[in-house]
Amino acid sequence: MSESLSYEKWNDKKIEAMLEHFKDYYDVLKWSFKEYGDEIVYACSFGAEGIVLIDLISKVNKNAKVIFLDTGLHFKETYDLIEKVKVLYPSLHITNVKPISSLDEQAKWYGEELWKHNPNLCCHMRKVAPLTEALKDAKAWISGLRREQSPTRSKTQYINKDDKFGKIKICPLIHWTWEDIQTYIKLNKLPYNPLHDKGYPSIGCAPCTQPVVENGDQRAGRWAGSSKSECGLHQSS
Template identity: 45%
Template sequence: MQKPTGEELDVLNAQLASSTPQEIIQWAADQYGDDLTLACSFGGISGMALLDMSVKIKPSIEIFYIDTHFLFPETLKTRDVAMARYHIRPVEYQPGITPQQQAEQFGDELWKRNPDLCCAMRKVETNKQALADKAAWITGLRRDQASTRRNVQPVGWDEKFGLYKISPLAHWDEKQVWQYIFEHDVPYNPLHDQGYPSIGCTNCTRKVGEDEEGRAGRWGDSKKVECGLHR
């Protein structure tokens, strides 16, 4: 896959500036066909909204998720509910190292001592497998999610994974996503109703206070703000 120039990306994003998320998904489906894949963690509301939109636009779209071996039971239940609701078979990818092997090689609770390394092994390397033969992937990134995501565009080039990154909800805010979910009766992770606006692994996710940013509940008191998939 040839990397686009900055000017080419600017043209694409200008063309899609007034497009709805559904129109952006349709554009991506037309552009990349079966080389397009949708990442859905069954944790975030953005991913669930995009899942609902995508299967209605392209029923055969590939959907994948990463089972880090540290997912919440509620996340796995949401996956099962979505599978039954949408008649989908998401592709599961797992890390090449088990939790036991990780503990033996790097010591217990690596996520506390070196969360970057833990995420790199369990998420980033696994994501490389999922995207190895793809031309583009759809993500649930939104500008309002965190300060690190304020410049997200609907179409970008993913340097880390070497393909196009499509973010149909880039210009939506959390309220708009919830509105879509309620209007379309989209299933979502019940942890959202228990004070978890951002859901990752069990070891690195906590409830957040009313005055905290949505992703403040990730990685405890460390300075880490991204798992590495999007930075």
């Protein structure tokens, strides 16, 4: 068996050539697990896209590795959903990845409610650093990014060189719309976060997530009132 392609072995030309072989998201997933096997991880936020990908991945590799970046600040509804998913897909290896520092330690060092006065540092400590550690032995990771979600994600490809983590980032759902996501969940009778029915299309940490107006920007509720739009996982620097 040939060695899987690491970050260093990919370039724009190789990615472009590979993209021509994919018909759809399912092709992408099948190739991903064939290429990377145990060296690929799905980082799931357990939003609506996450539930769709959980179901699709289980059809390709029922023993896939799934991680959830547990900041300790998520909604109760999110934690409840994770437990439901673990029961529904018992073969998947779902792991909660936690930061090195507890919330009490973080408050002691940087002050109470760091997410209010330095959200970038909070996201780095509670999301970026834990994912860096979780991907240490992986060559690739899967994300539920969709081009429709925001301008910063509009050029996302199926295969991406992730300069931040030095890995290959695979995004099978780039062409899916919010309506596609909702339809898949309904047709397959999948559990999902009830906050989606209360105006939360994008769900992150509870202190930094608000509902959005109908037909508004899907990520407008994240860090509302600030210029911040990403937690840092999908930014090159």
